Amino acid sequence: MEVLFYFLNWTASFSHIDEETGSKMDAHNLATVITPNILYIKEGGHEQGDAYFLSIESVNTLIEEQSRFAEVPVEVQVIYRESGLANASADITSKDVISKVEACIKQIGGVDAVVVNNSTSPSSGSTTPQNLEEPHRPLPIRVNTSDIAALPVPGQEASIKRVNKTEMSPVSP
Known part of the structure; x- marks a missing residue:
């Protein structure tokens, strides 16, 4: 979706x-x-x-x-990293995922502890991972295609010819 x-x-x-x-x-x-x-x-x-x-x-x-x-909450990112799911094999079962997440939550001190740790500063020993949020991809840039023929193509500058103003004939660059 x-x-x-x-x-x-x-x-x-x-x-x-x-x-x-x-x-x-x-x-x-x-x-x-x-x-x-x-x-x-x-x-x-x-x-x-x-x-x-x-x-x-x-x-x-x-x-x-x-x-x-599409954003993943920071609390879920913490549990994902701390539970070791980031390094788990691709064929892990849902039972294994649930057991790892439950063990991680118990180790951290419950779901409320994840939220509290998330709001603490990094210098106080927080379990919040740094730079976990990836920047969103920007939407594509629209290009006016009516002017595209006038633009030089990179790497093909040698094939572009210019016209001498006095003779009006093509001259190689």
């Missing part, structure tokens, strides 16, 4: 670029088109007034706030 909503957010970023370019598919319009296919009421087969509009708003929020929904 993270990838899907990231893609929809990226798609919505191309709406209304300027008066001549861009599409009309902003986040709300994408939500309006997609919602009936993924969130629908099974009873009777028709939408139930407010529920229809609220489901559109829900999907719109998921599209617009997709980066916030």
